[in-house]
Amino acid sequence: MDLLIQDKVQDESRQGEALILEPVVGKNNGRKLYIESYGCAMNFSDSEIVASILSEKGFETTSDFNNADVIFINTCSIRENAEVRVRNRLKEFAGAKSRNPGMVVGVLGCMAERLKAKFLEEEKLVDVVVGPDAYRDLPNLIEQVDGGQRAVNVLLSREETYADISPVRLNSNGINAFVSIMRGCDNMCSFCVVPFTRGRERSRDAHSVVAECKDLFDKGYREVTLLGQNVDSYKWSAPIAEGGEQLAVGSEVQIVNFANLLEMVALVSPELRVRFSTSHPKDITDEVLETIAKYENICNYIHLPVQSGNSRVLDIMNRTYDREWYMNRIDAIRRLIPDCAISTDVITGFCTETDEEHNDTVTMMDYVKYDFAYMFKYSERPGTLAAKRYADDTPESVKQSRLAQIVAKQQEYSFYRMQARIGKVEKVLIEGFSKKSNNDYCGRSDQNAMVIFPVSENYKPGQYVNVLVERTTSATLIGRIVE
Numbered sequence: 453m454d455l456l457i458q459d460k461v462q463d464e465s466r467q468g469e470a471l472i473l474e475p476v477v478g479k480n481n482g483r484k485l486y487i488e489s490y491g492c493a494m495n496f497s498d499s500e501i502v503a504s505i506l507s508e509k510g511f512e513t514t515s516d517f518n519n520a521d522v523i524f525i526n527t528c529s530i531r532e533n534a535e536v537r538v539r540n541r542l543k544e545f546a547g548a549k550s551r552n553p554g555m556v557v558g559v560l561g562c563m564a565e566r567l568k569a570k571f572l573e574e575e576k577l578v579d580v581v582v583g584p585d586a587y588r589d590l591p592n593l594i595e596q597v598d599g600g601q602r603a604v605n606v607l608l609s610r611e612e613t614y615a616d617i618s619p620v621r622l623n624s625n626g627i628n629a630f631v632s633i634m635r636g637c638d639n640m641c642s643f644c645v646v647p648f649t650r651g652r653e654r655s656r657d658a659h660s661v662v663a664e665c666k667d668l669f670d671k672g673y674r675e676v677t678l679l680g681q682n683v684d685s686y687k688w689s690a691p692i693a694e695g696g697e698q699l700a701v702g703s704e705v706q707i708v709n710f711a712n713l714l715e716m717v718a719l720v721s722p723e724l725r726v727r728f729s730t731s732h733p734k735d736i737t738d739e740v741l742e743t744i745a746k747y748e749n750i751c752n753y754i755h756l757p758v759q760s761g762n763s764r765v766l767d768i769m770n771r772t773y774d775r776e777w778y779m780n781r782i783d784a785i786r787r788l789i790p791d792c793a794i795s796t797d798v799i800t801g802f803c804t805e806t807d808e809e810h811n812d813t814v815t816m817m818d819y820v821k822y823d824f825a826y827m828f829k830y831s832e833r834p835g836t837l838a839a840k841r842y843a844d845d846t847p848e849s850v851k852q853s854r855l856a857q858i859v860a861k862q863q864e865y866s867f868y869r870m871q872a873r874i875g876k877v878e879k880v881l882i883e884g885f886s887k888k889s890n891n892d893y894c895g896r897s898d899q900n901a902m903v904i905f906p907v908s909e910n911y912k913p914g915q916y917v918n919v920l921v922e923r924t925t926s927a928t929l930i931g932r933i934v935e
C-alpha cells in the first residue's frame with residue numbers, strides 16, 4: 453500500500469534525507485558536512501539555506517555521516533513521535549563521534565527552538581543547538597565549538613527571511629524547487645507548537661521571491677512550490693523611498709497580497725508551474741481562487757487542512773472557522789475552479805472530542821471527497837494552549853480506532869478520485885524515470901497526482917506531455933503519451 457494516509461505526514465514521510473552539496477571551488481576548507489532533515493517542506497528548504505551558508509565557508513558535504521566533521525540534524529517537534537525519531541537518530545551518531553572526537557554534532561530547527569539549552573543537558577553528544585532564525589550565525593557557532601565550548605543560538609527574529617541567501621538546491625532533480633515566501637505563524641491553533649518554534653509571521657520581499665523563481669526557471673526548473681505556514685496571509689509592502697513615495701511593485705500594486713504574489717510568479721513564464729502550501733480555511737479568499745483559475749500554470753490543487761469537521765472542536769482548537777465556513781470555502785473552490793484537487797489534514801481524538809463530534813469529521817470527508825489526506829492522532833505538545841487548558845483525555849485506543857476509520861474512508865475517496873481520471877488526458881511535467889523501471893517516466897498532473905507512462909525518445913524530464921490515463925493504482929495514474 454503506497455498511500456501516505458497513515459499517521460504520517462508530508463513531514464515525516466520525508467524524514468531523514470541526507471543532503472549532498474557541491475563544495476565551492478577554491479574555497480574548500482577540507483571539512484565535511486552531513487545534514488539530515490525531518491519535518492515539513494519548510495525545514496527542507498531551510499536546510500538548503502544552511503547548506504548555502506556553509507558552502508560559502510568552504511564546507512563540502514558527504515552522504516555518509518561516519519565520514520563527516522560536522523553532523524547537523526534539522527528537526528521537527530510537531531508530534532511526539534517526530535521528536536522520538538530524532539532522539540533515536542542521535543544515538544546512532546554517537547558511535548561515529550566516539551571514533552572521531554573532533555566531530556561537531558548540531559541540532560537545528562524546531563526541536564532546537566523548543567528545548568533550547570536544555571538540549572545540551574539532555575543529550576551529551578550534542579555540541580550546538582541552533583533555532584530556525586539563527587542560521588547566519590552557524591559559522592561562528594562552529595568556531596566556538598572548535599574552541600572547546602558548546603554553543604546555543606535560539607533567538608527568534610521578527611525580520612529574518614533569509615531573502616538574500618540563494619539556497620543551494622540539494623538532492624534536486626533540477627525540475628521542482630521549494631521557495632519560502634514567509635516564515636513563522638501568527639495563528640494560535642491550540643494544538644500546535646509551530647508558533648513557538650518558528651516565531652512571528654513575516655513575509656519575504658515579493659521581488660526577491662519573483663527573482664528567485666525567475667532564476668530557477670532560467671536554470672531549467674519548471675515547477676516552484678511557494679511555502680508558508682499560512683500562505684493566504686502573505687502580505688508585503690514595498691518600502692517607502694526617500695521623499696516619502698512608496699516604491700511601486702507592478703504598475704499600481706503597492707501592497708502585495710498572496711493573490712498578487714501568485715500572479716507575479718505565474719507571469720515569470722507560462723512554462724513554470726506554480727504550487728503553494730499551506731492554505732488556511734479562514735484566510736483563503738475568492739481573489740486567490742480567481743487567480744488560480746485565471747492562470748493555466750497555477751496548479752489546480754489546494755491543500756486545505758480541516759483538522760476537524762465539528763464546530764465545537766474547531767472552536768477549542770482555535771482554528772477561528774466553523775464547519776459551515778469550511779464548507780463554504782469548499783463550495784467556492786468547486787465553483788471557481790471546477791477541476792481542482794483538494795487535500796487536507798485531520799487530527800483525531802483531540803481533547804474532549806466525542807464520538808458524535810468525530811462523526812462530523814467523517815461526514816465532512818463525505819462532503820468533500822478529498823483527493824488525499826494526512827491524518828494524525830492528537831499528540832499533546834508541551835507549552836501549547838491545548839496542553840495548558842484541556843486534558844488530553846481521549847484514550848489512545850479511541851484515537852487509534854477513529855484514525856483507522858478515517859484512514860479507511862480516505863482510501864475509498866482517494867481511489868474514487870483516481871478512478872475518475874481514467875479516460876482523461878492529463879498534462880504531465882516529466883520529473884524523471886519511475887522508481888520501479890527505467891522504461892517508464894513519472895511526473896505529476898496539474899492536480900498533483902503521480903502519473904507513470906512509458907518513456908518516449910521525443911521527450912525529456914522537464915518537458916510537458918499529454919498522457920491518456922488508462923488505469924490506476926490507489927495512488928498512481930498509469931497511461932501513455934498522446935500527441
Ligand code: SAH
Nearest residue numbers: 643644681730757797798799828829830831
Ligand atoms: N500550517 C499548517 C500546518 C502545519 S503542521 C496549517 O495550518 O494547516 C501540519 C499538520 O500537523 C497540521 O495541519 C495538523 O493536522 C498536524 N498537527 C499539528 N499539531 C499536531 C498535534 N499536536 N498533534 C497531531 N497533529 C498535529
Ligand code: SF4
Nearest residue numbers: 637639641644646681
Ligand atoms: Fe500551526 Fe495553526 Fe499555524 Fe498551522 S496555522 S502552523 S496549525 S498554529
Ligand code: F3S
Nearest residue numbers: 491492528529530562
Ligand atoms: Fe515540524 Fe517545525 Fe515544520 S515543528 S512541521 S519542522 S515548522
